[in-house]
Amino acid sequence: MSSFRSFFIFWTFKYYASPMYSALRLSFLLPFLFLITKNSLAQNAVTIPIETLHNALVLQTDKENHLGITYFGKKLGSAVEYQLVTSQSRQHDGNAGTYNSAYTPAGSWNVSEPALQVTHSDGNKSMDLVYVSHKTSKENDNVTLTSIVLKDPVYAVEVTLHYKTYIHEDVTEQWSVIKSAEKGEITLNKYASANLYFIAKDYFLTHYNGTWAKEMNPEQEQLTAGMRVLDSKLGTRANLFQPPSFQLSFDKPATETEGKVLLGTLGWSGNFRMDFEVDSYHNLRLIAGINNYASEYPLASNKEFTTPSFIYTFSENGKGEASRNLHNWARKYRILDGEGSRMTLLNNWEATYFGFNEEKLSGLFKDGKKLGVDLFLLDDGWFANKYPRNNDQAGLGDWQENVKKLPHGIGYLVKEAKNAGVKFGIWVEPEMVNPKSELYEKHPDWVIKEPQRPEHHMRNQLPLDLSNPEVQKFVFGVLDKLFIENPDLAYIKWDCNAITFNAHSAYLEKSKQKQSQLYVDYVKGLYKVLEKLRAKYPKVPMMLCSGGGGRVDYEALKYFTEFWPSDNTDPLERIFMQWEYSYFYPAIAQSAHVTDWGKQPLKYRTDVAMMGRLGYDIVVSHLNEKDLQFSQQAVATYNSIKDVVWHGDLYRLVDPKENSYASLLFSSKNKDRAILFSYLTGNRNGDGSDTPFRLQGLDPAKKYKVKELNLYPETKTALKEDQVYSGEFLMTVGFNPAVSARRTSVIVEISAQ
Numbered sequence: 001m002s003s004f005r006s007f008f009i010f011w012t013f014k015y016y017a018s019p020m021y022s023a024l025r026l027s028f029l030l031p032f033l034f035l036i037t038k039n040s041l042a043q044n045a046v047t048i049p050i051e052t053l054h055n056a057l058v059l060q061t062d063k064e065n066h067l068g069i070t071y072f073g074k075k076l077g078s079a080v081e082y083q084l085v086t087s088q089s090r091q092h093d094g095n096a097g098t099y100n101s102a103y104t105p106a107g108s109w110n111v112s113e114p115a116l117q118v119t120h121s122d123g124n125k126s127m128d129l130v131y132v133s134h135k136t137s138k139e140n141d142n143v144t145l146t147s148i149v150l151k152d153p154v155y156a157v158e159v160t161l162h163y164k165t166y167i168h169e170d171v172t173e174q175w176s177v178i179k180s181a182e183k184g185e186i187t188l189n190k191y192a193s194a195n196l197y198f199i200a201k202d203y204f205l206t207h208y209n210g211t212w213a214k215e216m217n218p219e220q221e222q223l224t225a226g227m228r229v230l231d232s233k234l235g236t237r238a239n240l241f242q243p244p245s246f247q248l249s250f251d252k253p254a255t256e257t258e259g260k261v262l263l264g265t266l267g268w269s270g271n272f273r274m275d276f277e278v279d280s281y282h283n284l285r286l287i288a289g290i291n292n293y294a295s296e297y298p299l300a301s302n303k304e305f306t307t308p309s310f311i312y313t314f315s316e317n318g319k320g321e322a323s324r325n326l327h328n329w330a331r332k333y334r335i336l337d338g339e340g341s342r343m344t345l346l347n348n349w350e351a352t353y354f355g356f357n358e359e360k361l362s363g364l365f366k367d368g369k370k371l372g373v374d375l376f377l378l379d380d381g382w383f384a385n386k387y388p389r390n391n392d393q394a395g396l397g398d399w400q401e402n403v404k405k406l407p408h409g410i411g412y413l414v415k416e417a418k419n420a421g422v423k424f425g426i427w428v429e430p431e432m433v434n435p436k437s438e439l440y441e442k443h444p445d446w447v448i449k450e451p452q453r454p455e456h457h458m459r460n461q462l463p464l465d466l467s468n469p470e471v472q473k474f475v476f477g478v479l480d481k482l483f484i485e486n487p488d489l490a491y492i493k494w495d496c497n498a499i500t501f502n503a504h505s506a507y508l509e510k511s512k513q514k515q516s517q518l519y520v521d522y523v524k525g526l527y528k529v530l531e532k533l534r535a536k537y538p539k540v541p542m543m544l545c546s547g548g549g550g551r552v553d554y555e556a557l558k559y560f561t562e563f564w565p566s567d568n569t570d571p572l573e574r575i576f577m578q579w580e581y582s583y584f585y586p587a588i589a590q591s592a593h594v595t596d597w598g599k600q601p602l603k604y605r606t607d608v609a610m611m612g613r614l615g616y617d618i619v620v621s622h623l624n625e626k627d628l629q630f631s632q633q634a635v636a637t638y639n640s641i642k643d644v645v646w647h648g649d650l651y652r653l654v655d656p657k658e659n660s661y662a663s664l665l666f667s668s669k670n671k672d673r674a675i676l677f678s679y680l681t682g683n684r685n686g687d688g689s690d691t692p693f694r695l696q697g698l699d700p701a702k703k704y705k706v707k708e709l710n711l712y713p714e715t716k717t718a719l720k721e722d723q724v725y726s727g728e729f730l731m732t733v734g735f736n737p738a739v740s741a742r743r744t745s746v747i748v749e750i751s752a753q
């Protein structure tokens, strides 16, 4: 009935407007249209449930055919009952408009923060959206796409809301497509990806702030009436101060195992904006998308604009379940090679900085082999001749090998590495330029800068203008040349160390486009380059880096296998950071290197790095005999547990923010094997604890033994390794490998017998 009605209305709307249709047909249709509008739409609202395995988002038309959100939460057994929810949603106030809009338009009846704001070709700024039609198609047994067409009854502007659900992962990906059939160009003043509406007693938002080496500091606040905005205006390195990810708890703050919580994140590698507006009914509107700051976007006649995806998952059972849902989704559907494997590596950045030559590097290849890692990663400093890259003040943009340091070129290094028994990877920062470079001299118009103002640099560099197709070609060419000349190149670290100041594009000016396109067209340009690169080189692992965790999101991770969470590799700091990142990103995507940062012993630094994609950035030859022996064993141990860390389920058990130690457990999908990591994080006498805490992620019916892994040479475990425990015991009574000032970190393997 409802699909027949939708079809009929769609058909009616579409053809009623067509001049090709004769008066006869119109006279045939009009009475029907009247009847359907009056009887079906007004009295039988269109109800669209968008469901995953456990959750539902329900949309419904109101008397005026506006589409509102009537329900968000746990799925009901009978979808018919969603229609009963309407009365509870307090969706309509005769004086002040509809609050629960599925995509809030600006300038007509709505007086709250809009999802869509448009300037029409005649200069008019009003927008309304009414329901036209919807359809649902199954991509496969797990993935369903619901698309809903809304239309302005006055102006020829149409929006299609897309909701892609990943049933078993309880994840929804939501985006919008805005189309204009107006004769002239229209301007999109605000163009959100998603608009949601929640009804709960209270709302608790956890968002993140930070800067270089201080990424992912969580802050939780109760949302009160009015607007709270999370946003970035930084351009290239958009996430430096704030990532586009948050946790939202309903009624009360969710814990790892209890409470209603939504984890949300925007797949967009540029300026973002997320509005949280608690309205006068204490309901919450969430609008997420590209930041419209300085970004009014023109839309030509008969063109469409596709927004990025807002990705979210909801759980009634706390943050642990929600994050595991997101991890399952990300590994299976989003991260490049998310279900595959990763290479362990030795990076030379902190070992040499810019000071290396072929001989030194050859020695490091051998060190990598000695350590047992898969790959050697050559960092910054290998390029530029007129202005050699011997520090961060020159050379960026001139991607030719520096002949003094590398007289035989990269090809020679790739071969040397192979001879030493490791693969070879390389660092690039292709979106950036130092003013002191040949590239800048040759193409000053390729640089993002205000022509009339002094340049403003970050780390002595500026972004190239990726809205310019010539620049896109150049950036692609940097990578393409490396791969063509060195087919055995096995890994790329793609860095990006400056934000966008003075956002102005000479290209947009020359091609008579609008400057307000720059922030958006930059990101689109970047994706074009990455798309082309992946079409030609689909598999080569690439790390997304940005002088720290300034850059990671789920659109970029379509092209990258991993990201660099922070330059801060102090293991104590990393425990907290990796903990927070782990709400959104699985361990397989998080690069974690053992370095000399921090005061903790090598074992502690290594144990922490083993919770991600393990790498080293140390001078191997400086390790004493025992440290070297330990590290060699650690790489081998990591190889034996990496499958569980990368592909298993993560349980955050003891939160270091509330305790003086941290404990996390990764469990294999079949619950046969789990790896437990515990770290002392406080440093007062008596910190740590041996009080058992409850494990999770085991099978209560299985019997397990525990075994300590990654022991430092000549140390003994304090665990009773002969003892057999039931999963039930470990998850009810609990267990604690008891970190203390004498054993500051412990890794325990828990294996089913």
Ligand code: DGJ
Pocket: 349, 379, 380, 427, 495, 497, 545, 546, 547, 548, 564, 567
């Ligand atoms: C910033 C990165 O985070 C570092 O790891 C290193 O690659 C430097 N850039 C190189 O300039």
